[in-house]
């Protein structure tokens with residue numbers, strides 16, 4: 420595909436923040452400057468497009484941010500962009516400034532908005548997957564997932580100390596509204612005895628069965644990792660049900676890790692991934708690509724249609740479930 424003479428590219432972060440978003444912004448800005456394109460930062464995601472809250476960025480605008488969590492551009496989940504009126508305002512503001520293409524860093528909801536906008540106005544939009552959930556298809560990893568899972572295992576390792584000291588059974592809730600990726604990965608890495616995820620409704624019976632088994636093996640403490648979107652009920656309901664059966668054997672405790680999973684310094688893997696994808700996004704736009712997402716599969720940068728990236732979810736590898744079962748007996 421022939422190179423287009425792009426003069427101005429806008430960049431924004433949208434949806435839940437993820438560690439490594441700053442590294443991605445930095446890479447987009449620096450790649451623009453490298454290729455003689457003027458980068459524009461858009462504040463608060465799609466809201467900034469609608470409110471015309473954008474500013475010209477320089478190489479120095481992104482200094483000293485590669486190691487910071489969060490996003491210097493800030494982020495929102497913007498209802499206005501769901502309306503035709505809101506998107507029209509966004510388009511008009513981009514036109515006024517002469518911004519000819521957009522890089523959006525975010526997750527599923529962000530890409531849905533980008534795809535509609537790109538189609539409606541035939542506007543070049545490029546997606547970079549930034550979400551701790553790792554639930555976007557077309558990439559092996561999303562920016563933020565590695566850091567979030569490392570934060571989780573650090574917390575779970577600490578909970579294990581108190582669990583073993585007191586014969587306690589801990590239910591630990593991790594993030595993932597619709598996805599069990601954080602749960603399955605951190606559960607395996609932290610040596611959890613049970614992992615409950617929304618994709619596999621293994622239910623209470625399986626949990627009770629497994630608790631009975633380990634009770635027979637005289638296990639004195641237990642860690643159960645529960646994804647936020649788990650379908651058998653809230654973590655408190657799960658804990659109450661188990662208390663009725665095992666309340667004498669174990670003291671039952673609940674810990675909800677919450678937003679600590681979203682913050683913090685990005686890991687090396689997330690910084691490198693973000694840098695690769697930021698540069699790849701600018702290069703794809705220069706090459707005339709539209710409405711695609713850049714991702715990494717088998718260590719190589721790949722392009723996936725935004726439509727596909729939003730329609731298909733990243734599915735949990737069955738092997739991981741089997742491994743979790745085997746190593747937790």
Ligand code: F6P
Nearest residue numbers: 435526550551552594595596647
């Ligand atoms: O999509 C990322 C995510 O962190 C989910 O795992 C979680 O369910 C959600 O965002 C929480 O969103 P908020 O910060 O708006 O409560």
